[in-house]
Amino acid sequence: MGSISDQTVGGLISTGSHGTGIAYGISSSEVTALDLVTADGRVLSCSETQNREVFRAAACSLGVLGIISTVTIKVEPAFNLEAVQTPVKLDDILGNLDKFVNSAEHFRFWWFPYTDDAVTWGANRTDKKLAPAQESWLRDKFLGHHLLETLLYASSFVPSLLPSLNQGFFNLLFATKTTTVDTSYKVFNFDCLFKQYVSEWAIPM
């Protein structure tokens, strides 16, 4: 599961959407069969054993093969996750990428550009008691959303603001280690806050 769960299943599959975890594939890799309504109105059943090439292509097809009308997905019983977020120096992460990537079932890290600071996030299945993230209007809404959005907007006119802006927000909001335990989707998903332009790259590890 990625950072939102508002998508349709058809959209999720067709864009190759993904979450994180070294032992996990993209969301499409959990699909075992699907039906496509093709341009000539036929229904094409696809799986590893039936129309295999189309099935493989449909895993990231942006709708060009037809409309996905039914999907069979592998599932597992609902689970909780314990997530630990830790401030770490970027050089430490890059120098020990194997160790970090394998340190949790689900791992990701964020770098704060123009600084040497980063945050690691690792989540594992747990039976521990729920300990959801504590919400704070001042931290989450005022500082972490509205003020940040305003200052980022200002930095699009004055780019030289960005280094100190990123360092300031790292120090203010991400410099301490936090641990939460919650239902899986609440841990995987996070508020993407405001409108943003995103470019996604894949780099060999």
Ligand SMILES: Cc1cc2nc3c(=O)[nH]c(=O)nc-3n(C[C@H](O)[C@H](O)[C@H](O)COP(=O)(O)OP(=O)(O)OC[C@H]3O[C@@H](n4cnc5c(N)ncnc54)[C@H](O)[C@@H]3O)c2cc1C
């Ligand atoms: C705030 C935000 C956070 C996100 N976070 C992540 C993330 O963490 N990880 C990640 O991988 N992605 C992420 N995404 C991307 C998101 O998963 C994709 O944009 C997804 O496609 C959205 O699904 P949708 O139902 O809105 O599809 P749409 O945007 O409606 O469609 C996307 C594509 O799929 C095709 N399509 C849709 N339905 C079907 C169908 N039934 N049959 C055939 N083709 C179809 C459309 O033609 C189109 O090409 C994020 C997006 C947003 C807006």
